[in-house]
Amino acid sequence: MYYQGVMSGVEEKWRKGPWTAEEDRLLVQHVNVHGEGRWNSVATLAGLKRNGKSCRLRWVNYLRPDLKRGRITPQEEALILDLHTRWGNRWSTIARSLPGRTDNEIKNYWRTHFKKKSKGASDESTKLRTRLLKRQKFQQEQRQRLMMQQNEADMKKLMSLLLEENQNKVGHMPLAMIERHQDKIYEEPQSLINPMILLNGCYDSPNMPVTPMNEDAGLWDGLWNLDEVHGPNFCAARAS
DNA sequence: AATGAAAGCAACCGCGAAGTA
DNA sequence: ATACTTCGCGGTTGCTTTCAT
Structure with a gap:
């Protein structure tokens, strides 16, 4: 017994x-x-x-005094889902991203809320991870494209100004533009692994940075359908 | 109101990694 | 280098509570 x-x-x-x-x-x-x-x-x-x-x-x-009491919030739920697609059953790793939550709590939550719902959970997890990687790649390419376009425009302006300056032999380099150009070179791309950002289709915390989704949201419908994981009412229920 | 099923959760177990003598 | 101890993790169990019939 x-x-x-x-x-x-x-x-x-x-x-x-x-x-x-x-x-x-x-x-x-x-x-x-x-x-x-x-x-x-x-x-x-x-x-x-x-x-x-x-x-x-x-x-x-x-x-432990720093434990968070109460129900798992929708934000935390989304984070758990995302981190689980990335880490699998490494509950302590997942718990480190959720302050005040224990690995045991997250493990229990996952088992009661998601394990049964997703038949063939490992298949689903693999699919989701593949989609996540595709999405990351796509976003990175988008950013690079934008950055290149911006740089190209800056360069054109710069060249014409230099040309103009050369002709006039007066004036000086527009400092702000040069700085902006330099910034572009050293700029770190926005975190690709921040799960809140990746999930921002359903996450709207005012404290977290949000990438512009509207531009390519349509493109991602096929690759990023949370309904497959949460069921069709997931986002709708969360909105209410 | 009674009862069975499902969900939620606290706690245990076994195992492997890390630390120490 | 080795044996032993301690710690942390993931899996599992079973009690309690909630929900559906």
Whole structure:
């Protein structure tokens, strides 16, 4: 039986099963004084009959003060979906992108919300990842095209100004334009891996940068159909 | 109102990596 | 270099709550 250690009268070295309020209090008190780590010694030092693993798990998943309580938000959900297509079941990696959420929480959320819904989840994940890569490539090409067009225009203007300057032998180089041109050379392309940006079709946080989607949104309908993952009402429901 | 199914979640387990003596 | 310990991760289990009939 799962909770045999608790339920039966047999004395075991370590307690198992649900934590009591008193155990929580002792663990929090201990961590506040001694800090995290050395979990195996926590049991003896804090007067808990729990093994190190259990203490660490309880602290990490439930008692840590920086944990975010409450439901997963639509933004977080979108992020989880995206990161899962990228990382697969590497829950701790995914959790690092969601402050206040634990790997266990995300894992549970994924299993209850998406695992069953997407029949052949791995196939779906592969498809999504392929689409993601295509999209990234397309966006990068778009940016390069725009950048080249801009540079070309700048160069034309620059050349005509230089020509003019040469003819007049007066005036000086338009500094702002040169700076802009230099900026273009050193400019980092906008993050290609920021999942919020990639998902901005359904994400509209005011705090996050958003790439202009309207230009090529139509082109991406075929490659980026979230309905395949969330079901047809996903974005509609989110909007409401 | 009763009951069975599904969903949600806390907690355990096994394993491998990293750290230490 | 090796054995041992500790830590962290992912998978799984089973209890509780919620929902549908």
